[in-house]
Amino acid sequence: MKILITGATGFIGGAVLRQLAAAGHDVRALVRPGGDRRNLTGLAVETSVGDLRDLPSLERALRDCRILFHVAADYRLWVPRPAELYETNVAGTRNIVMAAAAAGVERIVYTSSVAVLGLHHDGRAADEDTPVTAADMIGHYKRSKFIAEAEVRKLVTERGAPVVIVNPSTPVGPGDVKPTPTGRIIVDAVSGRMPAYVDTGLNFVHVDDVAAGHLLALERGRIGERYILGGVNMTLKKALDEIAALSGCRRPRIRLPHGLVLVLAAISEAWSLATRTEPRVNLTGVRLARKKMYFSTAKAQRELGYTIRPVREAFRDAIAWFRQQGYLQ
Numbered sequence: 001m002k003i004l005i006t007g008a009t010g011f012i013g014g015a016v017l018r019q020l021a022a023a024g025h026d027v028r029a030l031v032r033p034g035g036d037r038r039n040l041t042g043l044a045v046e047t048s049v050g051d052l053r054d055l056p057s058l059e060r061a062l063r064d065c066r067i068l069f070h071v072a073a074d075y076r077l078w079v080p081r082p083a084e085l086y087e088t089n090v091a092g093t094r095n096i097v098m099a100a101a102a103a104g105v106e107r108i109v110y111t112s113s114v115a116v117l118g119l120h121h122d123g124r125a126a127d128e129d130t131p132v133t134a135a136d137m138i139g140h141y142k143r144s145k146f147i148a149e150a151e152v153r154k155l156v157t158e159r160g161a162p163v164v165i166v167n168p169s170t171p172v173g174p175g176d177v178k179p180t181p182t183g184r185i186i187v188d189a190v191s192g193r194m195p196a197y198v199d200t201g202l203n204f205v206h207v208d209d210v211a212a213g214h215l216l217a218l219e220r221g222r223i224g225e226r227y228i229l230g231g232v233n234m235t236l237k238k239a240l241d242e243i244a245a246l247s248g249c250r251r252p253r254i255r256l257p258h259g260l261v262l263v264l265a266a267i268s269e270a271w272s273l274a275t276r277t278e279p280r281v282n283l284t285g286v287r288l289a290r291k292k293m294y295f296s297t298a299k300a301q302r303e304l305g306y307t308i309r310p311v312r313e314a315f316r317d318a319i320a321w322f323r324q325q326g327y328l329q
Contacts (some may be wrong), residue, residue, distance in 0.1 A: 004065040004105075006030045006052065006096060007072030008308055012111060013185070014039030014175040015211035015279040016069055021045060023215070025233040026131055030061045030072070039175050052092025052225060060135045067212060068100045075141065077181055078282035082140040089144035094151050101161040108163045108310045109217050114203065114228060114295050116146040117167060123201070125233060125296040128167070128226050139284030141253065149226075164221030167212055169230035169295050172314045173207035174321035181285065186318050187327050190247045196254035197236050201292030204239060205231025206314035209307070216304040227304060232311040233294040242312060247319050 003020060003274040008011030008029035020027050021043045031037060040047070041102040050057025052072060062068070074088040074275070100108055118132030156163040176183035182202075188194045213229035221227060234242075237252070244251040261281065268279035300306035322328050 002026045003067040004028050005069040009035050009039050013071035013178045013206045018213045018225040019211045038177055058096050062103045067105045068105050068108045077284045085140045085144040090148045093148040097155050097161050110152050110163050110165050112149045112165050112167045113145045114167045114169045116149050119291050123292045125294045127296045138287045157235050158298050162223050164217045165188045165226035167228045168210045169203035169205050171207040171210045172318045189243045190249050191329050195252050196256045197252045198289050200289035201235045203230040203233050204311045213306050220304045228295050228297050230295045230297045231308045243315050246316050256264045260325040272273050
């Protein structure tokens with residue numbers, strides 16, 4: 001049984017690929033020309049060069065495949081050309097799911113995000129059914145993923161696409177090659193470039209637990225349903241303290257008010273536009289930090305048998321990988 005995976009060169013996709021390869025599956029990875037392929041190193045995986053925006057390349061990649069893991073996404077909280085996010089996350093997702101359905105693929109696992117879910121104003125853990133609207137989406141990344149998941153649900157109901165949706169929270173661990181915005185927090189903290197913090201909270205999870213959740217969704221997930229693949233809810237300050245304890249770096253002691261950080265982000269983005277470099281702090285990230293992004297994994301535990309390891313292991317493995325790869329000074 002051949003499986004196609006998109007996004008295998010990325011963070012979550014790379015972790016899913018490692019588990020598929022370890023289980024002995026016959027896997028083909030859709031890769032972009034010239035992309036960073038470090039997460040494919042040492043794995044028995046066939047590659048098919050293509051792009052989510054190029055339908056013929058998707059049709060070639062899907063040939064003889066019975067399963068699709070669509071993990072690829074453009075995960076950037078700041079981008080000089082926002083249309084790129086919609087081209088990949090929305091149009092690209094529609095392309096690959098429609099192509100897979102037309103090719104007779106029997107099962108599709110689509111990697112969405114908790115970014116599309118509702119949040120409770122009092123900090124309680126949200127779940128798959130917490131109310132949310134498009135107006136709640138802050139920034140182009142969240143909006144693009146919200147629209148993309150809505151498109152997938154439409155294809156399930158109108159075209160019979162056999163899709164199970166998974167919504168990862170904030171993964172950390174090995175293989176974060178970019179790194180992701182969360183990975184940059186770890187790198188900056190260990191490198192001594194994060195002396196201050198804002199009062200926010202996230203749901204942290206080991207990327208390998210998220211990957212295991214993808215395989216469980218393939219085996220046990222219900223078509224048209226979504227499952228939060230999360231871990232432990234904790235404040236950013238507690239997470240940074242944990243990182244400091246593991247790495248020996250200094251704990252941040254200064255709590256910055258959101259208003260001040262918004263001003264700093266505005267200045268940082270203005271400088272980035274002038275210099276064509278990525279900002280150290282971006283407005284979307286600061287606006288998102290106004291709420292604690294806490295989630296419950298009860299549904300995934302109950303229906304998929306999803307389990308997680310201690311979050312300390314996630315931070316430990318991430319630090320070790322970043323150090324081994326030369327990200328840390």
